[in-house]
Amino acid sequence: MNFTSGADVSELLSLDHIRNQLIRLEDTIIFLLIERAQFAYNEKIYLAGAFKDELNFSGSWLEWFLFEIESFHAKARRYTSPDEHAFTPLEQLPQPIIKPQSLPSLLHQPAAKHPSVNVNHRILEFYIQQIVPGITSATKIAKGKAVLEDDGNYGSAATRDVEVLQALSRRIHFGMFVSESKFLLAPHDFIPHILDPNPDKLAGLITKPAVEAKLLIRLANKARVYGGEMDADGKVVEVADEEMAARGKIDLATIVSMYKDWVIPLTKDVEVDYLLHRLDGVPQSQIDEWMKGRKE
Numbered sequence: 001m002n003f004t005s006g007a008d009v010s011e012l013l014s015l016d017h018i019r020n021q022l023i024r025l026e027d028t029i030i031f032l033l034i035e036r037a038q039f040a041y042n043e044k045i046y047l048a049g050a051f052k053d054e055l056n057f058s059g060s061w062l063e064w065f066l067f068e069i070e071s072f073h074a075k076a077r078r079y080t081s082p083d084e085h086a087f088t089p090l091e092q093l094p095q096p097i098i099k100p101q102s103l104p105s106l107l108h109q110p111a112a113k114h115p116s117v118n119v120n121h122r123i124l125e126f127y128i129q130q131i132v133p134g135i136t137s138a139t140k141i142a143k144g145k146a147v148l149e150d151d152g153n154y155g156s157a158a159t160r161d162v163e164v165l166q167a168l169s170r171r172i173h174f175g176m177f178v179s180e181s182k183f184l185l186a187p188h189d190f191i192p193h194i195l196d197p198n199p200d201k202l203a204g205l206i207t208k209p210a211v212e213a214k215l216l217i218r219l220a221n222k223a224r225v226y227g228g229e230m231d232a233d234g235k236v237v238e239v240a241d242e243e244m245a246a247r248g249k250i251d252l253a254t255i256v257s258m259y260k261d262w263v264i265p266l267t268k269d270v271e272v273d274y275l276l277h278r279l280d281g282v283p284q285s286q287i288d289e290w291m292k293g294r295k296e
């Protein structure tokens with residue numbers, strides 16, 4: 001989100017504005033997945049210690065990429081922005097070399113900084129285990145046996161992985177802004193389930209089935225169009241959904257189920273975890289004031 005565009009806080013926190021950011025990120029994520037799908041699964045880059053002789057690093061090749069890239073980005077103060085979360089623990093990253101920007105305070109800091117709100121470890125897990133095998137040629141048959149595909153493009157594949165992971169992380173942690181926006185619209189609805197913590201009730205309050213249904217239809221259409229093909233004259237070549245993956249483009253079902261099974265549920269977890277800490281440090285007088293807004 002561009003926090004310095006001159007927009008005021010209420011505009012930045014309007015649900016329409018935040019949802020537009022989420023819609024824009026769909027495009028980014030689909031294009032980045034298409035880029036990753038050009039390379040084989042390359043299991044070796046996800047195995048801890050597989051390159052330990054070359055790297056002097058005990059984690060995986062991908063974790064090493066994350067560490068190196070995030071070290072550079074940390075120096076450029078990327079992780080001082082409220083919508084950015086590093087995969088590498090912050091204490092292992094260098095300090096910014098320039099002062100943090102002065103950004104409008106949109107989030108309730110005790111909630112935004114609470115460790116439970118950071119779900120990057122879960123993003124990394126589902127991405128490696130479910131998404132990469134789904135969008136790449138994961139296995140081939142050699143001598144009658146299924147073997148994992150490895151094209152040796154470890155640098156290219158990990159570069160794309162880092163880009164996809166950063167975009168997924170931004171998208172999912174946008175849940176904090178969604179929650180803040182929904183909370184401020186009707187704090188009295190949320191407060192009882194925060195004071196007597198009830199994650200299910202909070203999840204019920206933030207869930208919007210119609211928004212989710214539209215998203216999944218839009219996403220499938222986008223993936224079909226962005227992953228589609230044109231001939232040299234610019235004429236659209238009709239390709240069946242199943243054949244798109246075979247052509248090294250993208251597997252539509254994997255993208256849609258990634259959102260349905262992982263991206264939306266994790267965004268909701270971030271929303272609920274943020275809400276559970278939304279009253280941390282808030283004075284009782286402010287809570288009373290919010291509760292006055294409740295319809296009798």
Ligand SMILES: O=C(O)C(=O)C[C@]1(C(=O)O)C=C[C@@H](O)C=C1
Nearest residue numbers: 178206207208209211212264267
């Ligand atoms: O748009 C919202 O209201 C959100 O909370 C975001 C989101 C999503 O992840 O896309 C999550 C939960 C809602 O049920 C609908 C959509």
